Amino acid sequence: MHQFKSLFIGCTLLLSSAGLVFAGNGDTLKAVQAKGYIQAGVNGDLFGFGKADQKGVWKGLDVDTARAVAVAVFGNFKDRVRYTPLTAKTRFTALQSKEIDLLTRNATQTLGRDTSLGLDFVQVNYYDGQGFMVPKSLGVKSAKELGGATVCVLPGTTTEQNAADFFRSNNMDWKTVTIESTAELSQAFFAGRCDVMTSDASQLAGIRASSPKPDTYMILPDIISKEPLAPAVRHGDNQWKDIVNYAVLTMINAEEFGITSKNVDEMAKSKDPKIQRFLGVTAGNGKALGLDEKFAYNIIKQVGNYGEVFERNVGVNTPLGIERGLNALWTNGGLMYSPPFK
Amino acid sequence: MSTNSEVADIKPPAINVGVLGWVRSHLFNGALNSIATIVVLLVAMKFIPQFVQWAFIDSVWFTSGQECHEAAGACWSVVTQNIRFNVFGYYPYEHQWRPLVAMIILVLMLIYSRDWKKWNRRLGYLWLVALFVMGLLMKGGLFGLISVETTKWSGLPLTLLLSFFGILASYPLGVALALGRQSTMPVIKAFSVVYIELIRGVPLITMLFMSSVMFPLFLPEGVTIDKVLRAQVAIIIFTAAYVAEVVRGGLQAMDQGQYEAAESLGLNYFQKMRLIILPQALKIVIPPTVGVLISAFKDTSLVVIIALYDILNTTKSILNVPEWTGFSTEAYIFVASIYFVFCFSMSQYSRYVESELEYKAEEK
Numbered sequence: 065m066h067q068f069k070s071l072f073i074g075c076t077l078l079l080s081s082a083g084l085v086f087a088g089n090g091d092t093l094k095a096v097q098a099k100g101y102i103q104a105g106v107n108g109d110l111f112g113f114g115k116a117d118q119k120g121v122w123k124g125l126d127v128d129t130a131r132a133v134a135v136a137v138f139g140n141f142k143d144r145v146r147y148t149p150l151t152a153k154t155r156f157t158a159l160q161s162k163e164i165d166l167l168t169r170n171a172t173q174t175l176g177r178d179t180s181l182g183l184d185f186v187q188v189n190y191y192d193g194q195g196f197m198v199p200k201s202l203g204v205k206s207a208k209e210l211g212g213a214t215v216c217v218l219p220g221t222t223t224e225q226n227a228a229d230f231f232r233s234n235n236m237d238w239k240t241v242t243i244e245s246t247a248e249l250s251q252a253f254f255a256g257r258c259d260v261m262t263s264d265a266s267q268l269a270g271i272r273a274s275s276p277k278p279d280t281y282m283i284l285p286d287i288i289s290k291e292p293l294a295p296a297v298r299h300g301d302n303q304w305k306d307i308v309n310y311a312v313l314t315m316i317n318a319e320e321f322g323i324t325s326k327n328v329d330e331m332a333k334s335k336d337p338k339i340q341r342f343l344g345v346t347a348g349n350g351k352a353l354g355l356d357e358k359f360a361y362n363i364i365k366q367v368g369n370y371g372e373v374f375e376r377n378v379g380v381n382t383p384l385g386i387e388r389g390l391n392a393l394w395t396n397g398g399l400m401y402s403p404p405f406k
Numbered sequence: 407m408s409t410n411s412e413v414a415d416i417k418p419p420a421i422n423v424g425v426l427g428w429v430r431s432h433l434f435n436g437a438l439n440s441i442a443t444i445v446v447l448l449v450a451m452k453f454i455p456q457f458v459q460w461a462f463i464d465s466v467w468f469t470s471g472q473e474c475h476e477a478a479g480a481c482w483s484v485v486t487q488n489i490r491f492n493v494f495g496y497y498p499y500e501h502q503w504r505p506l507v508a509m510i511i512l513v514l515m516l517i518y519s520r521d522w523k524k525w526n527r528r529l530g531y532l533w534l535v536a537l538f539v540m541g542l543l544m545k546g547g548l549f550g551l552i553s554v555e556t557t558k559w560s561g562l563p564l565t566l567l568l569s570f571f572g573i574l575a576s577y578p579l580g581v582a583l584a585l586g587r588q589s590t591m592p593v594i595k596a597f598s599v600v601y602i603e604l605i606r607g608v609p610l611i612t613m614l615f616m617s618s619v620m621f622p623l624f625l626p627e628g629v630t631i632d633k634v635l636r637a638q639v640a641i642i643i644f645t646a647a648y649v650a651e652v653v654r655g656g657l658q659a660m661d662q663g664q665y666e667a668a669e670s671l672g673l674n675y676f677q678k679m680r681l682i683i684l685p686q687a688l689k690i691v692i693p694p695t696v697g698v699l700i701s702a703f704k705d706t707s708l709v710v711i712i713a714l715y716d717i718l719n720t721t722k723s724i725l726n727v728p729e730w731t732g733f734s735t736e737a738y739i740f741v742a743s744i745y746f747v748f749c750f751s752m753s754q755y756s757r758y759v760e761s762e763l764e765y766k767a768e769e770k
Binding site: 108109110111115116117118119120121146147148149150151153154157158160161162163245246247248250251254270271273274275276383384 | 475487488490491495496497498499555557558615618619622623625630633711712713715722723725726727728729730731732734
């Protein structure tokens with residue numbers, strides 16, 4: 065997820081100082097409308113976030129986010145989004161070089177990236193964090209008890225650094241087993257070559273699900289890093305940033321109001337002025353963003369609210385089986401919170 | 407009764423003929439060989455039954471990932487259930503017959519053209535037509551075929567495309583560079599030397615990375631060059647440098663007398679190279695050239711780092727689905743066998759070309 069981050073940031077810093085062209089206000093929306101589709105940068109290999117199924121149909125939380133933006137702009141997403149699979153190394157350059165209009169590729173928002181890479185992050189669409197997975201037979205209940213453990217970790221990632229920091233700050237010894245690919249790394253873990261596996265919590269859930277006996281492994285409650293994954297746009301085009309931002313927030317706000325893809329037509333008849341404004345029954349929001357007044361209605365109708373998108377892609381009934389946790393609404397103890405749509 | 411038939415009646419000892427004779431003369435003709443044979447046999451006996459048990463007897467072929475976890479042997483389901491994504495990647499599902507037909511045309515054309523006695527103008531035109539048809543099938547946009555942008559080209563067709571054009575274009579470029587490096591004209595020589603040393607001095611990954619990450623930033627506003635094309639050019643440029651050095655080896659191996667003889671016949675530079683030097687020099691370097699080209703074929707898998715989905719990357723992608731994560735061995739065996747078929751064909755073809763050239767030389 066964040067291999068070679070420092071190397072990459074170094075390269076990109078060099079380039080951006082060499083004179084990057086920033087997007088002008090409104091350019092992206094005009095360009096997107098002219099060509100008739102949004103080019104979205106996605107992961108391509110991350111199940112639950114961005115990955116095509118066997119028929120080449122794209123699925124995932126990030127993919128649905130890109131679709132929500134397409135719906136906001138065009139009123140539907142069919143043939144309106146084209147996906148560019150990107151690696152961790154190529155993702156930001158693709159955005160800078162205008163190869164893509166929107167980056168929804170589980171990128172962690174950080175100050176360094178926000179300021180120096182010529183891009184802006186918008187509303188977080190998934191709060192992740194690094195965790196640990198152990199076999200239940202190890203009898204460990206907290207990451208603080210992992211002193212002396214052998215840890216499986218992807219090499220050259222911030223995951224490795226975070227783990228190193230964690231073990232050092234807690235005065236614990238550790239040994240690493242590093243293997244380049246997640247698939248082989250998890251094989252090593254299941255084969256017992258290491259006691260602990262560390263990665264982002266969302267990934268650990270998927271890895272656990274892929275094991276022959278998922279019930280024999282557990283993810284420890286400790287989260288040792290903050291990984292707010294957010295879509296990103298080019299710096300300087302504030303209108304486009306607003307559109308992407310409010311496309312994501314629309315899904316969150318819909319969940320706050322209890323509006324789903326199923327009941328949105330009913331809710332559109334609501335007498336509540338807040339809901340009327342939100343769904344475009346009372347005009348205003350659409351014009352302010354330069355979009356159709358029905359954009360929120362369309363997003364909810366076609367993509368769903370955040371809860372639906374979450375459950376469909378990564379929720380407890382998917383192979384990933386992730387609980388809402390930090391990604392629950394603020395009213396349920398999570399961090400998902402939308403400003404008022406007015 | 408003639409004396410001849412009496413002699414013929416005496417048979418050689420059974421140990422010297424037939425299967426036994428072959429075994430004795432090939433496998434046990436000396437202490438060292440006998441030991442080697444026995445060791446190899448023992449190792450084979452240890453591992454082959456296990457492998458057969460795993461790969462064929464205990465294996466499952468058409469199940470879900472969950473059922474695979476129950477099986478004791480190999481889970482070939484990871485290949486069979488995902489075969490279309492593995493081979494064609496993101497190419498639109500209902501149009502995947504198009505790359506399939508394109509690949510079949512390519513393979514048939516290659517097989518048809520393997521004998522260079524058939525190489526003439528007509529075959530040249532045939533290739534042009536075939537290339538056009540393949541391009542049309544892949545890209546679409548004409549004759550009611552929907553257009554498929556190159557970002558969706560993936561899997562085996564992408565591997566073949568990158569390697570075929572990589573090899574096709576880099577070979578002549580490499581020969582030209584080798585000649586350039588031998589040239590007495592300082593500018594051409596300097597260019598060739600700088601090109602070859604510079605490109606050989608960096609890994610292919612760097613080239614691909616430059617083409618994918620750096621290059622677009624230097625393009626003027628609004629200009630984008632196709633990602634596949636950029637990777638293709640990087641591969642051509644890279645392979646050409648290696649071909650150039652191999653060919654230079656051939657040129658230097660040529661006897662000085664050949665150059666002098668050609669000049670004494672009054673041939674100009676191009677005639678000398680085309681008629682005398684290159685045919686001999688290129689023949690000498692067939693084995694290393696094929697080595698370079700085979701590794702060029704395998705190197706196309708490095709496009710994974712710029713998120714192009716060649717057949718190796720589609721395989722990795724499949725393994726990222728939780729259902730299939732555990733079965734990398736089976737999936738990689740499948741991909742390895744595909745690579746093997748193509749690389750082995752290439753090396754067989756080179757041996758065939760070599761033996762053909764030998765034969766012709768003896769005939770004359």
